Amino acid sequence: MTTISDVAARANVSTATASRALNGKSSVDPVLAARVVAAARELDYRPNGLARNLRRRETAVLALIISDVENPFFTAIARGVEDVAQAAGYSVVLCNTDEEAAKERRYVEVAIEEQMAGVILSPTGVASAVDLLRDRQTPMVAVDRPLPGAATDTVLVDSRQAARQATVHLAEQGYELIGCLTGPSGVRTADDRLAGYRDGLRATKRRSAARLVRRTEYRSAGAHQATLDLLSQPYPPDALLVANSAMAVGVLQALAELDLRPGRDVGVVAFDDAPWAALLDPPLTVVAQPAYEIGSLAAQLLLNRLTGSHTDPTTTTLSAQLVIRRSSTRHP
Amino acid sequence: MTTISDVAARANVSTATASRALNGKSSVDPVLAARVVAAARELDYRPNGLARNLRRRETAVLALIISDVENPFFTAIARGVEDVAQAAGYSVVLCNTDEEAAKERRYVEVAIEEQMAGVILSPTGVASAVDLLRDRQTPMVAVDRPLPGAATDTVLVDSRQAARQATVHLAEQGYELIGCLTGPSGVRTADDRLAGYRDGLRATKRRSAARLVRRTEYRSAGAHQATLDLLSQPYPPDALLVANSAMAVGVLQALAELDLRPGRDVGVVAFDDAPWAALLDPPLTVVAQPAYEIGSLAAQLLLNRLTGSHTDPTTTTLSAQLVIRRSSTRHP
């Protein structure tokens, strides 16, 4: 490994001058600077980031800790984060928690130990991991889900309002027994979507019934089973509000197996506008969340903190958009 | 920031002993060890990974450099990598190149500068970035696409054979003018799929015609346009082989706009078995690639190198599976 002192030696200068020349910081005699740059090129010198960061006590790396790399909602967030971070010279490390508090904690520890500059995370719920960051005053932004103690910049989507709107929409289409399939209890977005669903029922003078609600993990398999379960009841729901797109896959599979057609037999609205939603027959009505914007905004907030802004933490709530397609209208 | 010497001081031992106790390496008097551990806990000590890695000259982080975080094929690879890496105590950094050689190079440089333990990448084609790794002898595994010079462990899928098989399948279903939509020239998987398509035509005594082939980037928008283009010709194709699932979205959109029904009007087979493929009407025939296995195998190979295996580089070619659904059969 060639080090800066190799470069310095070859250029016949001190390591200090070499460092200065390479970083373009303080003023260096152009002649010497040229010699240094030439030497560096000849030796194919690459700075050792570890040493540099150890010295500078910071790393130009941001951690983005999310609960599912395979969920398009989160990968869209990742793009938003990455575009902004890149532009500012930061790299982004994507970490996958699988909704497990233990993994989240582990990744937070990694972020701390590697002295990463900041963390963007969608908290799994339990606050434990976050306290570590708070204690160390590592800049942090919460996305998608708020943090309990919440002296933290946060970017959310108004899930509850969106769920309410979707539910009202289903009611207006004439569906009577509207069911809801949401994520695990304790996961804030799942709770919010359920609350919004109940708001919607109330607004349209419907009674909410526990038998119309199922909670599973935010994945296809659970939703599939839950749907079969819901629809095998005596008075099954004639519409479903589904809390994310992975679950929607399971729901639609189940409906197909039961030979029920979305829209005609069972109204369906799902969160997240996946690229394939419009391809289905009938096309799937969705609640489109501004995922890319969440990511880019979160990154922007984090960068502001990194450059020393000491304003009070803000919470931004973006709104989602109901995109009505035919899975939620009474047409056959 | 509390350092190891704080811990040592509080436990009344030297930093050396503290380090040993904390790492459980060499044998330490149980009494002292206990004091150290207690002190560390009381001070909420977190080791500084930078310093440790600088000293150890290695980092327990692997870089996974892929061309598109939003492509389910790559996220599935990521899971495979992550599961294996995690189990071995490594963290995984996911980097997104957007198929741009410049970004690839940048991430490779980051990986080198941060002294990451190894790199798994799906090369964009140009070899430049890879040479950096070779020169430094950073352990590396190529996935999905081979490397030119190729003294490197590689995990591939037999795209060509799979494309051939898919094409033959379409021919056997009675489609006469089979077209092909593939990725950019120079991207190996795109070239292979095209070659396999031509193999398939040849095997079924069909002539290949340039007018039945379109190449665009591996994304939905380009495929959409290309499909409109292909089908607006005098003698349009009656079947299409599509090189990935993002492109399939664009193709299916275009078909819907033209009021053409997959299977009946235009046979369609696409690479990658996305979770939604079976939900479409008609369900989409796909070439399922073993993405998770690619990732886990690649990670395993990399870990072997890290632990000092000096065997010759291997190239593993996994096979893909044609999953026949109704988009490629003549039923209406």
Add this chain to the structure above:
DNA sequence: TTGTAGGCGTTATCAG
């Protein structure tokens, strides 16, 4: 403008 020298936090070496 340049060079010298010290330290970032850890771990490895080598005496004791």
Add this chain to the structure above:
DNA sequence: CTGATAACGCCTACAA
């Protein structure tokens, strides 16, 4: 088994 001490590679006072 323990403790000084010397690196790891880089950056930055400080002095020249």
